[in-house]
Amino acid sequence: DPKQSFSDFSEHDRIFNFYGYQRFGSRRPVTHLVGKALVQRRFSDAITLMLSFTSEYDSEENTKIRKFMSDESNYSEALKILPHKMDLERTILQEMIQHGDPKLAFQKLPLSIRRLFVDAYSSFIFNLTVCKAFEYGEELFRPQDGDVCYDKNAKLGKYEMDPSQHLAIPMVGHSYFKKTRFDLHISKILQDEQVSPKDFFFKEMQEISAEGGFRTASILCTNFSIEKNTASFTLQRGSFATMVMREIMKPDDPLGAGF
Structure with missing residues (x-):
């Protein structure tokens, strides 16, 4: 019984202090991959990942645009059709079109x-x-x-x-x-x-x-209580409330549940 297990949860002091999905990109987990490319000084790969990495959780429209941007020869056309919400990608495209230097393009980001x-x-x-x-x-x-x-x-x-x-x-x-x-x-x-x-x-x-x-190593979760299927707790700075909720609810689809 999911409700029973929810209300009976008592292991709030035994939850690993993982970084949550948000840290890596919930619907497009690419942030750490770009980071690895940077650490390895693969600046060109970092730019390619930012522009064209796709995920099954991303929208069909975004996936189509990202596949289009996987070919550098499409950069100029891609810039014309890029949604306003892709502001980082817009900055990258503009710099790559102008200079073609991935390191300089990356340095233009905030x-x-x-x-x-x-x-x-x-x-x-x-x-x-x-x-x-x-x-x-x-x-x-x-x-x-x-x-x-x-x-x-x-x-x-x-x-x-x-x-x-x-x-x-x-x-x-x-x-x-x-x-x-x-x-x-x-x-x-x-x-x-x-x-x-x-x-x-x-x-x-x-x-x-x-x-x-x-x-x-573990989350410091205090003032923990569950009442009428509402969980209340306090965490130390830097821990993710979503990790606690995942342990409480154990959703089959963490992304769908927002965790």
Whole structure:
């Protein structure tokens, strides 16, 4: 009974702190792919992905336009028919038509958008890390000796047997901290992805470099209650309410449910 399982949900303190679909593009999950191309300095591929990557969840109209833009010889015509909502694509097309330089075209995008691509790729690696660590059998809800943790004041430090501390997992960036039990998994992921932490520093575009850092392994969900099929809770900054709702509802179609 879905209603029964909804109202009986009690594992709000055992939800992994995944980045939600929104981070990668709910209906067109391309943000992290563009980020990976940038980290690997494949600027031309990054532009191609932005313009022509298609998804089964995108609209028929958008898919048709993106397929048309997959051919560079169509750029001028595509610019004439591009919907107003595709403002980033419009900027890219204009620059590519004028200069033909993918790096210059990318630099014309707003800084917040450029940073988002690289951050999304780092987020993708974090999600993979949590998955691999869980599959390996790592304890992810209770910190262990030698772990890095956040305390109740969101201060980062070593585990000190303090019950208010919460396990933190490294985020990959150019200042990636290797000395944790999660490096086993992160190093393998980076090898498979064919990237290294130093690649997240862009000498040619330092403003989009990603330093790295830490993120709690599980969501800190407080003030949790469910009443008449309405869930109420408080999350720490940076966590996704959609991840909590997915765990509560477990929808067959997460995108259709908005999660």
